[in-house]
Amino acid sequence: MVKLISSKERKKTCDLIQQQILNENGVPLKKISNNIASEAILTNDKNLMYFSYLPYILYKILTQPHLLHSPRWRSNKKIILDYVDSLETKELTDYVDRVMYFIGMFKTIDRDLYYYIKNIFEKAKVKKASYCYEHGQSINQTLSLTDANRIELMHYLNNSKINFEVGKDIISEKVAIIEDFFK
Template sequence: MVILDNGVELKNFLDIIYQTLKAIKSKDLALLRELSNRTIHGASISKDTDSVSIAVIVYSLSKIIGRLDYYEEKQFITFMSGVTKNLESGAIFLKQKNFSKFRSSIKNITSSIDNLSGKLKLYIQDIFREAKINKASRLYEHGISREETANLLGISLWELSEYVGKTGISDVDLSITKPIKERINNTRELFE
């Protein structure tokens, strides 16, 4: 599904990217999480992979930026510089409505993890994996089936089920209704 053809969603994506760049610069973790949640809410409606990819990246960045012990490492600086450049170029491609190049810029962010080494590489890989699972649980919470959610994010049903079980999302009883007598009385009031 190509949701970006919709002008409103295109503006929303651009806003999210610009706000993400601003949050990276100011190290605003709360804003990054809020942007990720906003994006995943849109993804739950449209079920598009672009929204999901952005949500995972933005949420991952909120976790990565929170780790001050990596800030001085050269490969961390290079990684974050690449993230910023790819987000900036992604925004340019979106403005031009060149969606394939936009997706390529976004994919470059996750691909750049392969250029890292040592503990930093493992840490960032884990963060992105956890972000996928976290965002999958949020999609499931919004009513998308586990299987569809797992496929959308490229994770296993087992990983999603395990996480959902820990969070208690699956324990929410959505079938709670008013007692029958109360519903009958409400119906009668409608016709009075």
């Protein structure tokens, strides 16, 4: 664990991502994304967290037949592969900007794909924020690491597993506290 700080390991991960794009196999990208996010949590590194959004977005794209069957897909695929290739040489400290660049890149190339990516990017942030929260970080800490939308995250967390696992019936205790307070 915690390898991605080294540029060699990041290159390996980028190669792995490129491989899945070439094979149009989205499923492994989800795991890659989670692994990067885990490292981002451990190292409290926002750039790594942003890096984790990329395989998640690509996973979603590669599992959408309507995008893969689009006449633009061939050229989009090449653009994405080139982008991932260029990422290998970038400094980790640039990853927030690089991922933002990726989101905006399709604005003029493929409007449909651009809006799809934009939506998935927001979803990815909430998903990863929930992942951080389940690792015991407060909402504020997860927001600072992921840039997720607070309101969307709060709605999402309502049904997160950790709420059921840690949650317990605390009513008697809370009622006693409140009644004593307002006495």
